[in-house]
Amino acid sequence: MTAAFLDDGPMTAAFLDDLVGAPLPGQDLFVLADPFRYRSGTGRVLTVPPGFQTDFASVPRLLRAIVDPTKLESAWAAVVHDYLYQEGPAVPYRIEATGETGRGFSRAEADDVFHEALRLLGIDPFDAWTMWAGVRAAGWAPWRRYRERQGT
Numbered sequence: 789m790t791a792a793f794l795d796d797g798p799m800t801a802a803f804l805d806d807l808v809g810a811p812l813p814g815q816d817l818f819v820l821a822d823p824f825r826y827r828s829g830t831g832r833v834l835t836v837p838p839g840f841q842t843d844f845a846s847v848p849r850l851l852r853a854i855v856d857p858t859k860l861e862s863a864w865a866a867v868v869h870d871y872l873y874q875e876g877p878a879v880p881y882r883i884e885a886t887g888e889t890g891r892g893f894s895r896a897e898a899d900d901v902f903h904e905a906l907r908l909l910g911i912d913p914f915d916a917w918t919m920w921a922g923v924r925a926a927g928w929a930p931w932r933r934y935r936e937r938q939g940t
Contacts, residue, residue, distance in 0.1 A: 801829040801908050807864050817841045818867075826868045828901050832881040832890075834868070842870040862919070865905035872898035873927065874934050895931045899923045 804825035811818050824836040844866040872879060877892040893901070903920035907913065 800827070801904050802827045803864055803905070803908070804833070807867060812841065816843050818844060820867070824864075824867060826901070826905065827884060829904055831884045833884050834871070834879055834881045834893075836867055836871040840867075840871055842867050844870070861909055862906060862911060865902055865909055865911075868905055869898060869902040869923070872901060873931055876931065876934065877940050878938070895927060896924075898931075899927060 804827060805823060807820070807824055808822040809818050809820040818841070820836060820838050820840045820842075822838055824840075825833055826836070827833045844863050872893050873895075876895065876898065879893050880889065880891050881893075882889050899920060902923060903916055906916035906919060911919075
């Protein structure tokens with residue numbers, strides 16, 4: 789898959805790089821080999837750094853028969869979402885239109901970026917909404933766990 793674009797807001801949302809990495813042997817994790825940039829519809833460009841580890845989506849094992857977190861169709865969105873959840877308030881970004889820089893995404897913003905990225909990838913609107921609703925309903929626990937580890 790190559791970079792994809794969605795014109796659905798003030799800016800065109802886009803994956804600006806291909807996802808490059810490899811699975812970690814003996815683990816349910818994938819590690820990025822190259823930077824992976826995403827531009828949200830609000831114009832914020834974030835970069836998931838090389839070395840970042842992801843499980844693509846924290847789907848409980850019992851539900852993996854229904855929702856496969858490693859499906860290519862949603863993996864790109866899951867990497868961005870995992871990064872935003874793990875680093876949240878510390879994620880640096882650049883506003884493409886102005887060059888202005890900033891830092892931080894809220895949990896709601898992370899979930900909205902996930903939904904936007906899923907739609908960008910061509911995920912069916914109902915399926916994208918279902919995945920978004922799942923992270924809105926259950927994402928509070930991992931978000932809080934990451935904030936506690938960071939002391940934020």
